[in-house]
């Protein structure tokens with residue numbers, strides 16, 4: 477026979493369970509449990525989620541790398557239901573985090589439709605580690621993502637072009 481205190485304890489536990497488990501079940505929003513529908517669409521892309529999880533971003537760049545000089549590539553945007561993101565304003569800022577500088581030329585972003593945005597005139601001026609910092613604005617919201625290119629190479633550095 478269990479001791480009476482153990483019985484009381486068990487009874488209290490059942491009451492607690494009876495009271496709280498239904499709430500726990502109702503508080504459980506099935507939407508939270510759904511797997512994120514962000515999928516990578518292009519095998520050759522570099523895939524990342526934006527900081528707030530609003531978009532998946534795929535960068536389609538030759539050899540998955542950038543080079544010193546003029547680069548162009550495409551960005552593909554999907555929302556969290558895996559739908560193409562059209563009508564977004566995309567800003568691309570190349571940045572050298574260890575040296576604290578960007579570039580002189582402004583990258584030119586053009587929307588191509590179907591969630592595709594082309595980025596041209598990305599002019600990297602020296603070898604080393606570069607970031608592409610993306611800012612995506614749509615319908616009054618904004619989200620960011622940074623792509624890391626740890627080893628941008630060239631035959632000739634153009635660092636001499638930087639202001640003294």
Ligand SMILES: [Cu+2]
Nearest residue numbers: 572575577602
């Ligand atoms: Cu630099």
